[in-house]
Amino acid sequence: TQLLEQSPQFLSIQEGENLTVYCNSSSVFSSLQWYRQEPGEGPVLLVTVVTGGEVKKLKRLTFQFGDARKDSSLHITAAQPGDTGLYLCAGEGSNYKLTFGKGTLLTVNP
Amino acid sequence: KAGVTQTPRYLIKTRGQQVTLSCSPISGHRSVSWYQQTPGQGLQFLFEYFSETQRNKGNFPGRFSGRQFSNSRSEMNVSTLELGDSALYLCASSYSFNEQFFGPGTRLTVL
Numbered sequence: 240t241q242l243l244e245q246s247p248q249f250l251s252i253q254e255g256e257n258l259t260v261y262c263n264s265s266s267v268f269s270s271l272q273w274y275r276q277e278p279g280e281g282p283v284l285l286v287t288v289v290t291g292g293e294v295k296k297l298k299r300l301t302f303q304f305g306d307a308r309k310d311s312s313l314h315i316t317a318a319q320p321g322d323t324g325l326y327l328c329a330g331e332g333s334n335y336k337l338t339f340g341k342g343t344l345l346t347v348n349p
Numbered sequence: 350k351a352g353v354t355q356t357p358r359y360l361i362k363t364r365g366q367q368v369t370l371s372c373s374p375i376s377g378h379r380s381v382s383w384y385q386q387t388p389g390q391g392l393q394f395l396f397e398y399f400s401e402t403q404r405n406k407g408n409f410p411g412r413f414s415g416r417q418f419s420n421s422r423s424e425m426n427v428s429t430l431e432l433g434d435s436a437l438y439l440c441a442s443s444y445s446f447n448e449q450f451f452g453p454g455t456r457l458t459v460l
Contacts, residue, residue, distance in 0.1 A: 279453070
């Protein structure tokens with residue numbers, strides 16, 4: 240069974256601070272996605288990383304896929320209250336199945 | 350382009366009843382996946398359909414079933430509801446499997 244461990248589980252920071260969220264597994268994934276979910280809504284896809292060592296930037300968000308394709312990180316620079324939400328990583332394994340981490344609940348206080 | 354729609358958005362049932370949830374994918378998407386989300390377990394994969402065929406299923410009891418129609422719309426059914434089935438049920442559609450677009454979910458409460 241493929242598992243994804245996310246850390247930290249909860250994160251509460253002040254506006255303007257930087258933060259990093261981690262997603263780790265002992266399994267290799269063919270791709271990894273990051274989603275953000277707000278209360279009462281479904282997750283929204285932020286990015287997909289496919290190649291080991293790949294780095295993608297989306298405005299203030301930087302995503303990295305580990306060289307061995309077993310782990311990933313999400314770094315947010317100068318966090319804003321609008322970044323508040325549940326951040327989920329999901330790994331694509333074999334046979335059309337996504338495995339999700341339990342998420343990091345981020346609160347950015349003004 | 351319209352997003353993924355799920356109906357109903359909220360549902361209250363009692364133990365022992367059955368329920369059917371519906372999902373309409375984004376136009377052109379042929380893959381539909383279903384997930385159960387609870388505070389304790391997070392998002393757990395139920396099953397995935399492509400062109401009316403179930404390609405994979407998660408570790409849920411047989412009370413959970415699904416199907417997909419020729420227009421890619423999908424339904425999931427839960428029979429003999431238990432209190433532990435209370436959850437947010439999410440449907441996601443995709444063109445290429447690894448980029449999934451989620452609907453808003455159906456919040457099921459079992460009393």
